[in-house]
Amino acid sequence: MLSVSTLWGMRILLSQVGAVSFALAWSTISILGAESQPPYLDASQPIETRVDDLLSRLTLEEKISIIHADSKFTTIAIPRLNIPRRWLDDGPHGVREDIGPDTWNPAGRTDDFSTAMPSGICLAATWNPDLGYSEGEAIGQEARARGKDIMLGPGVNILRTPLCGRNFEYLGEDPFLTAQMCVGYIRGEQSQGVASCVKHFALNNEEFDRMNINVEVDERALREIYLPAFKAAVQDAGVWTLMGAYNQFRGQHCCHNDYLLNQILKDEWGYKGLVMSDWAGTHDTRQAALNGLDLEMGTDKKYDDFYLAQPYLDLLKKGELPLAGLDEKIRRNLRVMLATGVFDARRKTGSLNTAAHQEVARQVAEEGIVLLKNENQSLPLDPTKLKTIAVIGENATRLHAHGGDSSGIKAFYEVNPLDGIVKRAGGKVNVIYSEGYRKDGGADLAERAIAAAKSADAVIYIGGLNHDRGFDCEGADRADMKLPYGQDELIQKIVAANPKTIVVLEGTMVEMDAWLDKVPALLQAWYPGMEGGNALAKVLFGDVNPSGKLPATFPKKLSDSPAHALGNYPGTNGTVTYAEGLLVGYRWFDTKNIEPQFPFGFGLSYTTFRYSDLKLIPAESTNEVVTVQFEIENTGKVAGAEVAQLYVHQKNPALMRPEKELKGFKKVFLKPGEKQTVSIPLKKAAFEYYDAGKKSWVADDDSFEILIGSSSRDLRLRDSFHPATKKQARAKVFNLFPPYYAWNNKFTREEIGWNPGTEDAPQWTASFNFSTNGLYGYPASIRGWHYGWNPAEDNLFPKKLSETTSIPCSFSYNCGGDDLHGDFAYDLFLRHDDKKAAPQLEVMVWAGNNSTPIGELIATNITVADGVAFDLWAGTNAPVGYYVYSFMPHQKTARLPTEGSLNVDMMDFFRLLEGRPYFSKEMYLDVVEAGFEIVRGKGWVTCGWFSCEAE
């Protein structure tokens, strides 16, 4: 008889096979009556057209079925429209084993072993964003091979307290480092046609009472510490899905938190993907309906009773909730389906457990292991000089990959440290093993280990934490920062028995005061994944020169760290107040002058590096403020990598600022004697802080110290810089791109050169390098506008305007505070059917008060959203045939609110054109009757021209 889990396994297989054959069928077979291929299946159509089309075919009940789960990790298929079942899976460290369908028990499959990457904190310790990309790419390939559409990771919550049970999954304490590492990961994963799901948004920094704890944090710390990684995931990586956090923020659960999801994520940042709940993180139908949740997962109810299932349908039918809100959720879900190519017959099929993926796992471990102490060059070990090595400690043989809860992996294999050491030490060295400690272990374990230590030439002690609940595991925090199972005493006895004791700790940070000064060498190995034993052995024996750096401060004792020093953990009466504000991690230790055990950014090497020749080169023609340049030389005898870190210290800030903050870093690989010039460009953001009063980012007119170091407390070079002394227009450049930028556009902000103006000509312009970014150039400029166009990819939502009733367009803007204001434009490009033709017509909406309108005023006081009124101007602009129609603010001297968003329906605009004296009937026909199409979106680059007043 087949067991339930086997049946489940078959069901999975069948539906995956089914999905593939459906997809193949779509290109050839008519599935919808006479229509040969509906637009939503036509990959040459722009995504938004396909979304609109599919949306229009769904019944109300089908729509409801799309926005909640139909098993632990799937959503329902709609065979009528060939919408396949969507498969989600954890998580950040690889593709988790299949469970369910309706329980958390394993599905019992034999084909769900995967590559187990090191834990997130180990990836962060590499300080190598390229490795982030490789890891994401490998996991994306495995996800495809296992038929997954959405992968639940990376986790980017900030390490606020050493006790958080999920610190091992996350990327450390610093927003800049976390952002840099997650962007690469997401880009790599999504390059495989799999959606990443950045999580848990937001302020999910402890596991204590995790489903309910309410977090109170000031606006500035929210913006500067807790949100940057999410913002980078959205705006720099273009992440397709995001998971709400379990906890509450300002009294509302994060999975339906209006401020976080609607106002910040969707309105301000322009996020176009879907927001899903954490599993059982939804609590209320009305809030879920209205506050930004798009997909409900894991609720502890029957699927039909989920908050966004029948209860939502009932309220919609009664007219108590708007249908438009449902459609918005569907759009976001459909967009992710289309972005991941679920209807695409040529979708990537992936690969599982390849040597290349295992190589990535090993490389991350090799670069993530941190050498914290190495007295008298105790490491690396030389096997030719050792007869017997005693390996001691439970973690030498314990496997971790499967542990930790949702981030655990059923590893294809896992090399434990003992096996790695035995293999590397070679046949001539006698490796003996003694467990030394264990949960509930007796004194005899320690005695045997001490005897083993005495009999050996060297000891490798491998201890630390594990994934048992209460240590590094989801669902609970640690009770303290101590090593468990009497390891503090054990290490002291071992080192007394054999002074040549190398300590290797797995897990996250622990107190080390009891023994640290007695041991000659210490390695932090985190949870190094399936290749961890090999990677560790290579580091111990010097085949790999350690280059990891701590992504979080290791305090000497728990009470030194900010949340605990101020008594703000775990919270009282259900609320935890982040009273330390900005002073998280090293920001606290440095500002308060508290000596940590090991500082943020710290990590030793088997070689030495010399830093020299710091130069601060004010930027001339890009969006950078200054380029920081210096030399690094490997002055030792072995090859190695150094992570050069750049911190900024502000001298006389108007508001309190942390002592210093990481604003750049570079990992440099050098042969012995080799020297390299390192360049780190700094943008304006590197000098800014968030002014909650002004609701914007500001930089004071002040001097800043640029500090270059090997860690946050080992600073080797410094110089001062006063950004305001540079002859440059001071302008804020935020949200220059219409919201779809993050969605479709291939550009990163870095790839677009922003040229700040000067005091004489205070204008920002953008330049693109068309030959390197794959776009064809269509260099035209209207008062500073530039755009590129790629005919090969031009499948943008072509629509006959005459068949169109509504073209909603919205954009958000930031005018940069009270003293600056600029122009923002939003445009539609129009052209005839010939796909190779350049656009013949451009329609712009302008917001700002600095432009000179072209042509004539044709209508006044058109009120769009947010109470902003516009005049409508229109006119022609050279070259001939190129028309610009503009909305202008009603009062030319009026200021827009400094930050906000506008929504207009472009069709209203066209309707206004008709019959206006300035416009000939022909011109109107050009637009509406002559079959112009709107072309924009993928393949197009538009960017805002910005003018501002020099200060």
Ligand code: BGC
């Ligand atoms: C975790 C998420 C995870 C989800 C699904 C939740 O308990 O918080 O990170 O993705 O379960 O396993």
